Each structure stands twice: as C-alpha cells, then as structure tokens.
Amino acid sequence: MGQAPVSKKIHIEARLSLWVERGLVEPTDTSIAAEIQFGLVESALRDCFLRRGGEDEERYVREVTRCLGAYVGARLPTESVATPE
Numbered sequence: 001m002g003q004a005p006v007s008k009k010i011h012i013e014a015r016l017s018l019w020v021e022r023g024l025v026e027p028t029d030t031s032i033a034a035e036i037q038f039g040l041v042e043s044a045l046r047d048c049f050l051r052r053g054g055e056d057e058e059r060y061v062r063e064v065t066r067c068l069g070a071y072v073g074a075r076l077p078t079e080s081v082a083t084p085e
Contacts, residue, residue: 009034025072
C-alpha cells in the first residue's frame with residue numbers, strides 16, 4: 001500500500017495535532033490517523049469516480065463525512081475546522 005502524498009499527510013496530521021492540543025479529539029497517533037483518513041478519502045474517490053463514473057458522488061461524500069466525523073468524535077466546532085497556521 002502506498003503512502004499519502006507528504007504535503008497532504010502533513011496537513012492532516014497538523015490539523016489532528018492541533019485538535020488534540022485543544023482537547024477537541026481524543027489523543028491519538030496523529031501520523032497513523034492521518035494515513036487512515038487520507039486512505040479513506042482516496043479510496044472513496046477511486047470507487048466513486050473510477051468504478052462508478054461519479055454517479056453516486058453525493059452518497060460517497062455523505063458517507064465519508066460521516067466516517068470522518070465519527071473518527072474524530074464529531075465534537076469539532078465549525079471554527080476548529082480551519083487549516084492550522
């Protein structure tokens with residue numbers, strides 16, 4: 001299995017670290033969590049567009065959003081979703 005592109009993984013990992021520091025999500029191994037989250041999105045995109053021609057895009061977006069929300073505990077206020085500086 002390939003690794004996430006470095007810039008995307010670092011961005012996800014930085015955001016997770018910020019949320020952990022703020023107490024918004026449970027402490028986790030942010031490096032592995034970033035890989036898992038990137039993999040989920042990458043897999044959904046591949047399945048949606050390459051295997052199904054994009055016909056179920058809304059369903060894929062909804063399910064990925066639900067999965068990621070459950071993964072981080074769905075406790076994030078809107079302003080916490082901004083990219084860390």
